[in-house]
Amino acid sequence: MSRVVKLAVIPGDGIGPEVIAEAVKVLDAVTAGSDVSFEKTPFSLGAGRFLETGDTLTDDDLDAIKAHDAILLGAVGGTPGDPRLKDANIERGLLLKLRFELDHYVNLRPSKLYPGQPGPLAEPGDIDFVVVREGTEGPYVGNGGSIRRGTPAEVANETSVNTAYGVERVVRYAFELAERRSKKLTLVHKTNVLVNAGSLWQRLVNEVAAEHPEVAVDYLHVDAATIFLVTNPSRFDVIVTDNLFGDILTDLAGAVTGGIGLAASGNINPSGASPSMFEPVHGSAPDIAGSGKADPTAAIGSIALLLDHLGLREEADRVTRAIESDISERGSAPRTTVEIGDAIAARLQA
Amino acid sequence: MSRVVKLAVIPGDGIGPEVIAEAVKVLDAVTAGSDVSFEKTPFSLGAGRFLETGDTLTDDDLDAIKAHDAILLGAVGGTPGDPRLKDANIERGLLLKLRFELDHYVNLRPSKLYPGQPGPLAEPGDIDFVVVREGTEGPYVGNGGSIRRGTPAEVANETSVNTAYGVERVVRYAFELAERRSKKLTLVHKTNVLVNAGSLWQRLVNEVAAEHPEVAVDYLHVDAATIFLVTNPSRFDVIVTDNLFGDILTDLAGAVTGGIGLAASGNINPSGASPSMFEPVHGSAPDIAGSGKADPTAAIGSIALLLDHLGLREEADRVTRAIESDISERGSAPRTTVEIGDAIAARLQA
Numbered sequence: 001m002s003r004v005v006k007l008a009v010i011p012g013d014g015i016g017p018e019v020i021a022e023a024v025k026v027l028d029a030v031t032a033g034s035d036v037s038f039e040k041t042p043f044s045l046g047a048g049r050f051l052e053t054g055d056t057l058t059d060d061d062l063d064a065i066k067a068h069d070a071i072l073l074g075a076v077g078g079t080p081g082d083p084r085l086k087d088a089n090i091e092r093g094l095l096l097k098l099r100f101e102l103d104h105y106v107n108l109r110p111s112k113l114y115p116g117q118p119g120p121l122a123e124p125g126d127i128d129f130v131v132v133r134e135g136t137e138g139p140y141v142g143n144g145g146s147i148r149r150g151t152p153a154e155v156a157n158e159t160s161v162n163t164a165y166g167v168e169r170v171v172r173y174a175f176e177l178a179e180r181r182s183k184k185l186t187l188v189h190k191t192n193v194l195v196n197a198g199s200l201w202q203r204l205v206n207e208v209a210a211e212h213p214e215v216a217v218d219y220l221h222v223d224a225a226t227i228f229l230v231t232n233p234s235r236f237d238v239i240v241t242d243n244l245f246g247d248i249l250t251d252l253a254g255a256v257t258g259g260i261g262l263a264a265s266g267n268i269n270p271s272g273a274s275p276s277m278f279e280p281v282h283g284s285a286p287d288i289a290g291s292g293k294a295d296p297t298a299a300i301g302s303i304a305l306l307l308d309h310l311g312l313r314e315e316a317d318r319v320t321r322a323i324e325s326d327i328s329e330r331g332s333a334p335r336t337t338v339e340i341g342d343a344i345a346a347r348l349q350a
Numbered sequence: 351m352s353r354v355v356k357l358a359v360i361p362g363d364g365i366g367p368e369v370i371a372e373a374v375k376v377l378d379a380v381t382a383g384s385d386v387s388f389e390k391t392p393f394s395l396g397a398g399r400f401l402e403t404g405d406t407l408t409d410d411d412l413d414a415i416k417a418h419d420a421i422l423l424g425a426v427g428g429t430p431g432d433p434r435l436k437d438a439n440i441e442r443g444l445l446l447k448l449r450f451e452l453d454h455y456v457n458l459r460p461s462k463l464y465p466g467q468p469g470p471l472a473e474p475g476d477i478d479f480v481v482v483r484e485g486t487e488g489p490y491v492g493n494g495g496s497i498r499r500g501t502p503a504e505v506a507n508e509t510s511v512n513t514a515y516g517v518e519r520v521v522r523y524a525f526e527l528a529e530r531r532s533k534k535l536t537l538v539h540k541t542n543v544l545v546n547a548g549s550l551w552q553r554l555v556n557e558v559a560a561e562h563p564e565v566a567v568d569y570l571h572v573d574a575a576t577i578f579l580v581t582n583p584s585r586f587d588v589i590v591t592d593n594l595f596g597d598i599l600t601d602l603a604g605a606v607t608g609g610i611g612l613a614a615s616g617n618i619n620p621s622g623a624s625p626s627m628f629e630p631v632h633g634s635a636p637d638i639a640g641s642g643k644a645d646p647t648a649a650i651g652s653i654a655l656l657l658d659h660l661g662l663r664e665e666a667d668r669v670t671r672a673i674e675s676d677i678s679e680r681g682s683a684p685r686t687t688v689e690i691g692d693a694i695a696a697r698l699q700a
C-alpha cells in the first residue's frame with residue numbers, strides 16, 4: 001500500500017528558497033524507496049510575488065493550499081526598508097494569515113543543544129525542551145487601532161484576545177506532550193500585570209493539571225523565564241505560553257542552543273481539519289541571500305517535525321539522527337547551504 | 351548652604367529591608383560630612399502591611415509619599431501562593447500604582463559588565479548599555495477585562511494603550527541620554543505584528559531622530575533583540591522600548607551582566623512634578639529572606655541613580671566607582687548582605 005502526501009511548498013523570499021531546496025533534498029532522501037511519497041506543489045508567495053502582482057495571499061491561493069495535507073514554508077519578507085513594500089505587511093498578510101486561517105493553534109518549537117555544539121553560554125548544561133506557543137490568539141489577533149493618527153493626540157491600542165476555548169486546547173496539547181517527555185510543564189505568562197489573560201491561563205493550566213497528576217507543573221513570569229533561559233536552561237522541559245511570549249522565548253531559546261539557524265518549528269492544527277505548516281524559526285535574511293551562507297538545518301529539522309506530524313515516526317527519527325550527528329561532528333570550517341544539505345542527506349543513505 | 355533631601359523609604363517585603371539597610375548605609379557614607387543630608391521617612395508598605403491591615407496603598411500613604419523629593423524602594427511581594435494574599439495584587443496595587451500615580455514615564459535600567467565579573471556568557475564582550483523603558487503605558491495600563499469568567503466561553507482581553515504624548519516624551523529622554531553616551535539608539539518593538547502601536551513608536555522615533563542627526567538609530571523586533579542580548583550585547587548603547595518589552599529585556603540584560611542581584615533602576619518623572627523612585631530590579635525573594643544571601647549591590651546601585659537624578663553627580667560617581675571596584679575584586683567566596691554593604695561603604699570612606 002503506497003501513501004501519497006500532498007505537500008504545498010512555499011519557498012518564499014531571501015534565503016527561503018535556498019534552505020527549502022535542501023529540506024526537500026532530505027525529504028526525498030529519507031523517503032526514497034519507501035511506500036510513502038510526497039507530491040509537491042510549489043506556491044509563489046512572499047515579497048517577491050507581492051512586488052510582481054500586488055497580491056499577498058489571495059482566496060484562491062488559500063483554497064489551493066487548503067487542499068494539501070501539509071505545508072513546508074521557507075521564509076517570507078523583503079528587504080527591510082524597501083519603499084515598494086511600505087504598505088505590504090507580508091508577515092500579517094501572509095504568514096500570520098496562514099496561521100490564523102488554518103487554525104494553527106499549536107506553534108511547536110523544540111530547542112536542543114547537541115553534544116559538541118558551540119553556543120553563547122559558558123556552561124549551558126543539558127538543554128532539551130519544547131515551547132508550545134499558542135498560535136491563534138493573544139496580542140497577535142490584529143484587534144487594534146488608532147485614532148487621530150499622525151497628530152500629537154494620537155492613541156494607538158492593541159488588544160490581546162484570549163479565550164477559554166483557545167487556551168484550553170493548547171494547554172491540553174502541552175500536557176499530552178509533557179506526558180510523552182519528562183513530565184514537567186512550565187506555564188510562562190505575566191499574571192501579575194496582565195491579570196485577566198493571566199488568570200485565564202493560570203486557571204486552565206490548574207484545571208488540566210488535575211487530569212495529569214504525574215506532570216509536575218510550575219509557573220514563571222516571562223521576565224524571569226528569560227533569566228533562566230540563560231542561567232539554567234536545563235530546568236525546562238515543556239513550556240506552554242501565549243503567542244507573543246512564545247515568539248520572544250523561542251528566539252532566545254534558539255540563540256542559547258547554537259543559533260536560530262538550527263531552530264525548527266511546526267504550526268500545527270492537531271485536529272487535522274486543515275494542513276499543518278512546518279518552517280524554520282528564522283526569517284528571510286535578505287542580507288545573506290545568494291551567498292550560500294544560510295544554514296539549512298532549521299528547515300531540515302522542520303522536515304523531521306513534518307514527518308512526525310504525519311505519523312511517519314521512523315522517517316522522522318532518521319532525519320533527527322542525521323541532523324544530530326551532522327551537528328555533533330561539525331567543525332568550525334564554514335560550509336555552504338548545499339554542503340550542509342548534502343551532508344545530512346548523505347547520512348540518511350548510509 | 352546645606353541642602354536637605356526628603357527621602358521616602360519603602361523597604362517592603364522579603365529581602366527588601368535587608369538590601370535597603372545596606373543602601374542607606376552607603377547613602378549615609380557618601381554624604382557624611384558634606385552639605386547635603388537626607389531626611390528619611392520609612393513607609394511600611396507591601397505584603398506585610400497588607401496582611402496586618404488589609405491596606406495596599408491608601409490615599410493618605412500616597413499623599414505622604416508625594417510630599418517627598420524622592421523614593422527609595424526595596425522590593426514588595428509576599429510568598430508566592432500564600433492563600434492570604436490571593437486577592438491582593440501587591441504588584442498592581444502598590445508598585446505599579448506608584449509608577450502610574452507619580453507618572454514615572456522613564457524606567458531607567460542600566461546594564462554593565464564590570465571587568466573580572468562572572469556571567470553566563472562564554473564571550474560577553476564589552477557590555478554597557480541602558481534600557482529606557484516606558485513606564486506609564488502599554489500593556490501595563492490595566493485596561494483589560496473578561497466576560498463569562500470561569501465558563502468554557504470565557505474571553506479575557508488585555509489592551510495596550512499607547513499615546514503620542516506618552517511615547518514622544520520617553521523617546522525624547524532616550525535621545526538626550528544617547529547624546530550624552532555613545533550616540534547610538536535602538537528602538538525595540540514588534541512593529542510587524544503590533545502594527546498600530548508599532549507604527550506610532552516608529553514614527554515618533556523617526557521624528558525625534560531628525561532633531562538628533564548625530565545619533566545613529568536602528569530598530570530591532572523584540573524577539574531578535576533577545577538574540578543579540580546573548581550573542582552580541584556590546585552592540586547596544588541606548589535601547590528605548592515599551593513597558594512590557596522593557597520588563598522582559600531588562601531581566602535578560604540583568605542575567606547576561608552577572609545577575610539580577612546587580613541590576614539597579616530608576617522610575618523617573620523628569621519634569622520633577624512628583625518624586626522619582628529608585629529600586630533594584632529584583633523582587634522580594636522570600637525564599638532567601640533572612641539568610642543573609644541577598645546581594646545589596648542592585649539597591650546600592652539605585653542609590654547612585656538617585657544621587658545622579660538629584661544632580662549630586664560627584665556623589666553618584668563615587669558610589670558607582672565603589673561598586674565597580676568591589677565587583678571587580680569580588681572573589682568567588684560568598685559574602686553576606688551586610689558584608690557587601692560594609693565593603694562598598696568602606697571604599698567610600700577610603
Ligand SMILES: CC(C)[C@H](C(=O)O)[C@@H](O)C(=O)O
Binds near residue numbers: 092095096247542543
Ligand atoms: C515574522 C513574525 C510575524 C513571526 C512571529 O512573530 O510569529 C516570527 O517572528 C516567528 O516567530 O515566526
Ligand SMILES: CC(C)[C@H](C(=O)O)[C@@H](O)C(=O)O
Binds near residue numbers: 192193223445446631
Ligand atoms: C513586579 C512587576 C510588576 C514589575 C514589572 O513587571 O514591571 C517587575 O518585574 C519589574 O520589572 O519592575
